[in-house]
Amino acid sequence: MAVCIAVIAKENYPLYIRSIPTENELKFHYTVHTSLDVVDEKISAMGKALVDQRELYLGLLYPTEDYKVYGYVTNSKVKFVMVVDSSNTALRDNEIRSMFRKLHNSYTDVMCNPFYNPGDCIHSRAFDNMVTSMMMQVC
Amino acid sequence: MTRPEMADETLFLLLHNEMVSGLYRAAEHGEGENGRCITKLENMGFRVGQGLIERFTKDTARFKDELDIMKFICKDFWTTVFKKQIDNLRTNHQGIYVLQDNKFRLLTQMSTGKQYLEYAPKYLAFTCGLIRGGLSNLGIKSIVTAEVSAMPACKFQVMIQKM
Amino acid sequence: MSRQAGRGTESKKMSSELFTLTYGALVTQLCKDYENDEDVNKQLDKMGYNIGVRLIEDFLARSNVGRCHDFRETADVIAKVAFKMYLGITPSITNWSPAGDEFSLILENNPLVDFVELPDNHSSLIYSNLLCGVLRGALEMVQMAVDVKFVQDTLKGDGVTEIRMKFVKRIEDNLPAGEE
């Protein structure tokens, strides 16, 4: 399960960050923020890549001692970052992938909510629940 | 969520017409001056465009470049929204694209020819916004204008604004 | 990763998102334009009415349903034919009034409100009020004055969405109904 899930705007400011309450959330904010270095790199590199390599899922961004950080970028250049406990070996790439897909779907619904102003921080029950489920579910 | 994939087109066309006339009606009653109606329609289109593109590009690979995106708009996007592709896409390769639709859905129910030409702009503003919103969400700032010479054919000009 | 294949090939059917989102944009625009939600509801109803009076023609033309003999029949046509045709859903008809002049349409899901989350400051907004207008307008064209309103709404946290319709009167001489 994820310990922190973040949605980052095109301009790289956070639209949504949630981390498991037990941990110091600031730490996760830093983790997510620093991971953007890798995201940037991957995206810029991706421009040249072939179609089949231009996947939205960016894979593992970088491993720290105790966490793995994964990335995903939508066509609208919105980034999803997911931090997972390194000890959690159950999570294979495919699980991560599908989690991101779910996240993306849910985000799309947020985008389609007429009362949501794109670019604003996300305050959505539906999205919250989705995220919670991902942080709860034991993979 | 189990949502019906399809809605009926008639309903949408009526809704769109009513949006246009509704706004103008309101404007006449002094609720918001007339000139802003076009802008309002454009803005609504913009917002819808943002939402739609987010949905439609959910499963596509990341776009290679501007042209790649424009093609997507002309093919997939247009088909999903108006049930036909753009008939002709031209560009000067300096950030200007012209999308031509020879039988534009939102004009077909108006009588063809030149009769109602002056009303056309009202009925295109929303779509201009739609395109602009879609592009902007894909990271392309642009100005979109429409031009009708003989209904129901219609040209949309997209001017990319380099940032 | 195949790109979205062109949908809606069979005629008259189209991506429901476009409709839903467009309606959403309309509602929010109205919310911006009008002082309070009540005015927005009115406006939605009015627009719905204008749509209704036009829609009925299309409906009669495409669904070859004959003249209805009573209100129950009308209810059936609305639920089973009209809603199916235009919104792709079939609401159920319940709690008839003993007099048989009043019933409820129950919508399990309402395409208009997909993705919608009402902000707290719009408690009195009847988001889908357009529907009421449409029904009213359409029926008026077939000489039926009805009174339509939402009594439950999933947006407001209710389990289902319920539209209540009440038969008011027959309109004898059908005066040409212009836009309100």
Add this chain to the structure above:
Amino acid sequence: MSPTQWDFPVELCCRPMAFVTLTGLDVVYNAVHRAVWDAFCANRRADRVPISFKVLPGDHEYPKCRTKRTSYEWYIPKGILKTGWMNKHLNLVPALVVVFYELDWDEPQWKEKQSECATRVEIVRQSLQGRNTKVAVVLIQKKTPLPPGEDVIASERAAALCNACDLSGKSLFVLPHTDHLVGYIIRLENAFYEHAQTYYYTEIRRVKSHKEFLNKTTHQLLFVRHQFKIAFFSELKQDTQNALKNYRTAYNLVHELRAHETNMLEIKTMAGFINYKICRLCFQHNTPLDAIAQFRKHIDLCKKKIGSAELAFEHAAWMSKQFQAFGDLFDEAIKLGLTAIQTQNPGFYYQQAAYYAQERKQLANVLCNHDSSVSYPNPDPLETQTGMLDFYGQRSWRQGILSFDLSDPEKEKVGILALQLKEKNVPHSELIITLLSNAVAQFKKYKCPRMKSHLMVQMGEEYYYAKDYTKALKLLDYVMCEYRSEGWWNLLTSILTTALKCSYLMAHLKDYITYSLELLGRASTLKEDQKSRIEKNLIKVLMNESPDPEPDCDVSAVKASQKLWTDRVSLAGSNIFTIEVQDFVPFVQCKAKFLAPSFHVDVPVEFDIYLKADCPHPIRFSKLCVGFNNQEYNQYCVVEEAYQKSDILEYSSQGPVCLVPGKTRKFTFKFVAKSEDVGKKIEITSVDLILGTETGRCVILNWRGGGGDAASSQEALQAARSFKRQPKLPDNEVHWDSLTIQANTMIISRVPNISVQLQHEPPALTNEMYCLIVTVQSHEKTVAKDVKLTAGLKPGQDANLTQKTHVTLNGTEICDDSYPALLPDIPVGDLQPGEKLEKAVYIRCGTVGTRMFLVYVSYLISATVEDKEIICKCHRDETVTIETVFPFDVAVKFVSSKFEHLDRVFADIPFLLMTDILSASPWALTVITSQLQLSASMVPVDQLESYVENVVLQTGESASECFCLRCPSVTNVQGGVATGRYVISWKRSSAVESVPVVCTVITLPHVIVESIPLHVNADLPSFGRVRESLPVRYHLQNKTSLVQDVEISVEPSDAFMFSGLKQIRLRILPGTQQEMLYNFYPLMAGYQQLPSLNIILLRIPNFTNQLLRRFIPTHIFVKALSCRCLRDALVPKQ
């Protein structure tokens, strides 16, 4: 930093090289030996064999070798690896001892020398008792040796020496000390190297041989030890592959050891060592992934091996060291050409090292916070007799004790206490910061700006803990903007919070205030209560009091700072700080907006300043002032309030500059623009909002330009897109988001209130004095002073026009070229309200074409704006385009006396000049007169006078003149003879008397003049009558200076009979003339051809009759019969 307990020993980190000692060299006094030694040491590049040499005296005592153990039966090892071992084999026990000895083959006292050498070798052998160390002898010789075999003595003496020293021939070397020294040395050392390798090979074998005696139960430690030794010897042997292999096995063996709190440290230490060796070798073999994999494995295995809880910090320290060491190895490899990537570079390992260092610090803080009364135990349990441990990673107070249960708990306690107290004095922050900065350097290299910033934040925070606040602030300040610009507000907030603490503890006023401003702002994610605490403090500071300390600051530090603050306060007054708020997100927002993009100078310039406070409580400002690009105006745009210091605390929402949180406050300013600023841009260059008072402390919030801050632009963008409903506000209020900054406006001149009209009759005619009447009428209420008129050719047209256009006010005479094309600022005095003024401007255009003329009327008028008298300069201008055309065309032609066109004239023979004036002007012209001014070469035949005086020509009409001229002599020049000029004086018929006459001069064309030998002219009546005689007299004139023989003949004609000489030849003297009379008798009426006269000049054959025809008539009109004659004709003859 001095090596700490955790640093790896040098003997571990160095690259093991074969150890060879050189004896018998006196490198101090013996130059030759010196040279030899230098040759060994000097530039040992990679291509030289890896040997570490050492010069030792011949009788050096090598470490004693323990007697070989025959059985391990009862042997119980006391630890894994002796601390001395590695060093011993690197620097003490040589693989080879070389004995240098000076001896030439032809040595006289050979015997003695040989035995001396033998004894030396013996001594060495003695001290290497029981070791496999090789011995070699090198003879230093003066002579160059002969090729092997040729020197018989040499070979036999060599053999002798060998068995004297009981050396194999392979161990005896000759070093001729000649000029090729280095060459010989290299050969030597290669030989030595082989010996060394065989030595280490045997050592490996020796160690391996012990294996079979060992058993798993008691000798686990030995397995590790031996494995390690084998690996190490392999390294010495430069067999890195095997070294690696053996280290790997050694590593696995370590982890097979039964771990327990008491030996945990030893195990980890050894594991660390071996891991280090493995990784090092992997990098050396250029298999970085293996290195990384090994390291990961290592960490995973050891992570949880914490050991005794009281010494948990040791584990952290150890972990930190592991990471740091790996980072170093990684970095080293990169320096040697390995390429790292963004996601796998040494930075991560340094970062992790730093992380463990931090953990170590925290643990230390918890475990080692004994109060000062606790003193360091005596005797020092960490002391050992040797001053060092026997085995790596053991406890000094229980070395070699292997039992897991603590034999002496008391001792244990003391030992632990000692360690804890030692840890207390470790400069943790220093360590952490070093590691962090290493990491920073790496991430900088691998394009990770954000990671870099993050680490710098940590450094800053560490400096804060280390109480080095200045450094802390420097770092934090540096990175803040990164987070601000990317809008990571809660990260920014946390950084600011630390920064605020630092500035508080340093009592650094300006910073303290700056950070407070932002922490109170909308970007700050602090809770309300925190904000209001900060706001309170801010106000205290402004009132020259000390603020309350920031929460959870170090107590002692707080004490110190409170002192500082009180000092600061004491030297109060003159505490004015200007803070540029533009680049961050202060708690007051500002937007300046001119009401219009431009203002007329005679209306007041108006603009609004909007302010909005985001702090929790209402706040009062003492002053608001606006600065402009023209400071003149600053004085008018100030809002100020005089209030007592005390007011500041009570948040009354009264007072001119009091801001209520969330409410947009508008300040409208008005001022009258300076008239000299007309046409200029007025720009708001700064908005200053003053908090506090000069008496207390005073902060100037300064916005460059018209406000805005680091976050405003993005917010504006979002707001524009938003569909959110904006609640209705009372009319005097506005929505902040809907406001846009408009920081500059134009000042334009006052609208003129006069009319300018132009009357004239286009087109203009070349060179005439074209009259343009300008009518200016004032519609001003007051008198328009100093009215000035500028008229003439509009500047910026074709330059030639300027040469050919001249303007004057005096129309009575033609102006010449000295006049300007534009008359600037003609003063025309004042204009009373309603007064009309008319001015005629005369324009002379020298060339045809269209010209644009400008009429520009300027005047001064005083206006009252905001009951302030100002003089405005107004102006109105009119431009008019005027076409200039020729008044007339003049055609000139030359004709003969017979009005025949002439292309040339004949000397001294009269001809006619005809001029024809065709009016092209749309207006009637009056030709006053005309005049023919002949050139010297022409003479008039009769009186010259104008025939066209006062002729009026309507458009298209023309007037002609004809003059009879003669060109006396043939002065033929190329292109003919100048005729002269034709001058026409004219004016518009409409023009008044005063208007001057224009003289148009036409230069007449040149004409070719030719001489003629014979001139003939005829006298004859103007007409003849049928049957009436018609006398014709021909005059032949000889124009030459010679006698001319002339042959004349008259051809008969049907129309005439004639009398006179039909054919004659005669002679005409020069200059004279001959007369011939003929009587012609016409026979028929009509225009008849005369009998033609043919003349031939015998001398001049080319004199033709055509030429003649020019002068003499060829036809004549003959009238019909008169009645009388008819009657006569009818009377019959009797």
